[in-house]
Amino acid sequence: MKNSKIFWLLSLVLVLSAFLAACGGGDEKETGTDKPDDKETAGELDSEQVLNLMESAEIPTMDLSLAEDAVAFNIFNNVNEGLFRLNQESVAEPALADGEPEVSEDGLTYTFKLRDSNWSDGTPVTAKDFVYSWQRSIDPATGSPYGAYMMGGSILNATDIAEGKMEPTELGVTAVDDNTLEVKLERPVPYFMSLMSFPTFYPQNEAFVTEKGDAYASNSDNLIFNGPFTLTDWDGTGLTWKMQKNPEYWDAETVKLETINWDVVKEPATSVNLYNSGEKDRAALSGEFAMQYANDENLVTDLEPTVFYFKLNQERKGEKNALANVNIRKAIASGFNKQDLVDVVLANGSLPATFLVPTEFAFDENKADFREVNGDLIEFDAEEAAKLWATGLEELGVEEVTLEILGGDTETAKNMDAYLKNQLETNLEGLTINLKAVPFGVRLELDEAQDYDIQTAGWGPDYQDPMTFIDLFVTGSPQNKMAYSNPEYDALVESAKGELATDPAARWEAMAKAEKILLEDDAAIAPLYQRGAMALQQPYVNDIIKHPFGGDFSYKWAYISGK
């Protein structure tokens, strides 16, 4: 029968394709090491300057005042610009400001002169654009998540305005004339220049925002730019957009790239496949892929200034627990092998953390890393941990302690917490650890209610200064939901924010002392690791600059050579 032959053939094709597919998983590594032939031409610009990149999530908003996530900040850092910008060494340098500002003797008034620069529609950027933008972001009616957070306690009257006690027009920022901006502070802010590079402090064009009304920032047609690139082809909710070189940008000469094509790719394996197919020029690696491509010659590793640590809650829902004992906390903080954690469990370029303020993040006037002051504070020492543990148990009058580790529900988080449970139970006799893995939203609620014993938490900086980390654990801080309070620590932080603000050396010393108290004397938290990030990057891509805070990357200096 004729039909049966067709069915035969069909079945055969299906079986064969299933078989081929099933055999296929093994040698991905081989493709990973495929290299473009020409690597020698770096330095000469290709005629086509197009970069193809991926992002891990959609853009939630492009309204500067409402932005609060990494994706939006990364875009703002490339399509808009503020008074200062992080340079190739991630140091804040004048951008729209025409040179360094004039600072009053008391460090409370900054006067910026603006350079001549334009919005993408050709109209000039003026001091009024900054005033409008900052006032819009601090106005409670805007509901800006970062407005009060970034300006409160720094810019004059910001806190009162955010709380509705004053009008936004009373904010300490004035347009003296079109090219002169005066900023009044509430207290001297030693890291003020780095703040000026943060997107929340960028200007907004009042005429444009008002004209667009509700449509403002709803898609790329309803946006205006003053940075190296413009955003195009973004429909407001889609998975794709572009950046085009902005001819109106004051430093357009430096910008080499003509176009950056963006696609949202959420699946790590897919991004690696797109990279290997040559469609994309850079792919972030996570988890198993970081291990798989650890020796790839196109691997780039960045150490991020994000630190992860155990929060050791001393009062669970108002009742003291075993962690209220300092020896118990110290035993836990030194009772697990951090090197193995980063080498074996994470394997993504992370560093073992013996500190709160990350390494390669904050530098003093002599460019010395903050870490050089305190060095390593809490290291792994199983023997010492066991002794401290025994002392702690004795002080508590118990032989066994059961604690819970509250952590994230991602695969990496679960693996890490399982490893730490094993380490702590092995090194500290009589300790039982229960693991609780929950989604992020639930973790925040449990944190808020202080309903946990130990919590795996992390922090990335909001500005380039140790204070962004040190400040987290003062009494009553929203991040300090673990009943930790040390008046000496609070006083040191207060002095670093107040009277020492104009004495950099003493201020540095005070923050270092505070960190030492937090970790060595009190073991209030137990540092785990400083996060590393790995990515595959095509060899013809040059000078993508990674920054420690604000927008993650700058493409202003990037170029294609030898593709």
Place this chain on the structure above:
Amino acid sequence: MAKYIGKRLIYMFLTLALIATFTFFLIKILPGSPVASADKLSPEQRAVVEARYGLDKPLPVQYFDYMFGLVQGDLGISINQFKGAEVTDVILSRMGPSAQIGFQGMLLGTVLGILLGMVAALRQNTWVDYTSTFIAIVGISIPSFVFASLLQYWFGLKWGLFPVALWKDGFMSSVLPSVALAMFPLATAARFIRTEMIEVLGSDYITLAKAKGASGSEIAFKHAFRNALIPLITVLGPMAVAILTGSLVVEQIFAIPGIGEQFVKSIIVSDFSIIMGTTIFFSVFLIVVILLVDILYGVIDPRIRLSGGKN
């Protein structure tokens, strides 16, 4: 018939109202705040944000506001995924790709599955039958993300026959995701058709038809196949809804701007209005498909009456 459909339509609206109510209150007991950065906002700012989305009103008021909007076709605005975007716009822009790969996957899977099931039944206990069963087992037991990953790797990356991912090359971009989605309906259809046809082929009226001299193809298509279709349609209806409304994993693997992936993310970030909007949208889809399936029963088998009464 008209009376039956009218009655069903009334039930459909009631069901929908119940689903909307149930989902609304379930969402409200979800942990986590839809205001993503609540900890960074002052109480005054938080109040502004909550007022903007009506979250400051008492729960019953929020419920009636929502239902009132719903009746007018207003699904609200996204709270944190796409600040201020209309939920209807989000759903409509994401529905196209999901529906396209879903439809293609369903069509491909069902047609191939039916053919495979028929040939297996007609060649019972031969190697054709065993192969068909093997394919059905593979299709049922291996999750679609495995197929998706393998198809992407071999047909996309290794052989370069189709795009690796992304929704940029029109029909070509939809081929691999559709094939990945087709595996489950293919296996299900093959299994159902084989079982039903074997049963039907052994029944008296087929013996009678054979005795009357009906040809092989006449028996297979006119008699056996038609009767075997009824149970298949019962399972294919809801399955079609599941596939057409988007598959989280397949959309994510092929970086397709689909609705399935969107729905899951909205739950993770507690974006109430998108969760509500997509749930209602999916429910409408499911309810309509169930009605269509019921009507189809009558078309396929005239013995099934939609309403009692006249013969």
